[in-house]
Amino acid sequence: MNxxxxxxxxxxxxxxxxxxxxxxxxxxxxxxxxxxxxDIQLGAWWLAMRIKGETPEELAAFVDAMHGTLAFRIKTDRPVAVLACYNGARQLPNLTPLLAWALAQLGMRVLLHGVTQDATRVTTHDLFAALNFPIAESAENTERALNERGMAFTPLDALHPKLAALISNRWRIGVRSTPHTVTKLLLPIDGPSVRVIALTHGDYIERMGAYISTQPDAKALVFRGCEGEPVLHPKRAVSVGIFENETSHMHDWPGVTVHDLPDNCEIATTVAYIESVIQGARPMPPWIDWLARHVHLLSYGTYSAKN
Structure with missing residues (x-):
């Protein structure tokens, strides 16, 4: 292509x-x-788009192109929460696996997709493996895990190899760009679903919301995530955009003054914390419970501005 x-x-x-x-x-x-x-034109486009940002029309077209080359899709007749996990943790523990478990306990199915490794961060994939939570690399195995365990992590390498190759250019170029924004909109579900989309900057949140608001029947929660992962920051007040059938409203997580999180994000420490919650030795963190309830409400069509 020219x-x-x-x-x-x-x-x-x-x-x-x-x-x-x-x-x-x-x-x-x-x-x-x-x-x-x-390569030279890829790099030029990559940096130009990072500076310019995507219009809603561009974003819709990019998403269409992405979905046209998926390796497989998941069929379901029950709502699935789709969590995009591409940032990982380098300060606070990454509690995305705990959110997935909490949603599964509410009777939901949860599909997580993301990268399998990041030399600078603890990924959700790392934690799923350490927790012995299901990791699935085919449609059959993903559907089985969703049915039997209520959740599955599917690596982007398996779900969309071409997109995985594209976003890996981040390591050559040095920064993220449009492909990472597009990837967070990946929806490999044939059936009812709600996307849980965490971003790192306010302008990206506005762009994402503008796009989702144009999509009929789309359901999504969009917010500034904890280090970019699809969970809330415990201490920061976070505005969460709730999008449903081309309408939207905001809800605010107020933050907590104290929490009992470990002071590092190492895999062993995070796994021990998550397992202590699962086993009932400590309560569910309120910011995880808050988000799980809002995702569940939106998924089952019982959401309103009063919730």
Missing amino acids: FTPIIKEVGRGIRGARGLDAVAAKTAFAALLEGEVS
């Missing part, structure tokens, strides 16, 4: 850059997924 016209449109800086129309955006992202773009 990518030069694409870069000329998006690479004019934060004020001069223009958004691509839907056809051009979908074609461009498909070419990126297929590896049809040279």
Whole structure:
């Protein structure tokens, strides 16, 4: 593909850059997924999009291209919470596996997707493996885990190898960009679902909300996650956007003044903490319980602005 016209449109800086129309955006992202773009043009596009940001129209087209090349989809007749896990922890313990377990205890099915390793952080995949929670790399195994255990972590390498290869360029270029935003919208579910989407910056949250608000029948919670993972920060007040059928409203997690979290995010320490909650030796952290209840309410169509 001749990518030069694409870069000329998006690479004019934060004020001069223009958004691509839907056809051009979908074609461009498909070419990126297929590896049809040279390294130098990939790098130019990567940084240009990080500076410019995605328009709702571009984001919708990128998501369409992504979903068109999924390795497999999961069929379900029960609501599935879909958690995107691409950041990991480097300070506080990563309690995403505990949120998945809490949702499963409420009778939900929970599909988590993400990276399998990050040399600088503790990933959700690391913790699932250490906790002996189900990790599934095929449609059959994922559906079995959802039915039998209520949850499954499916690596992006298995779910969408082309997208996994694309976002891995982060390590060569040095920063994340549009592919990471698009990946958090991945929805490999045929059936009812709700996406739990955590981001790291306010402007990304606005863009994501603008996109989701245009999608009929979409359900999602969007918020600034704890180090980017799909859980709330215990001590920070967090505004959570609730999106349902092209409507939206905000709910605020107020934060807590004290908590009993360990002072590091090491795998063994985090696993011990999560297991102590599962075994009833300590209560469910209130920020995990709060988020689980809101996800459950939205999933089963009983949500309202009063909840």
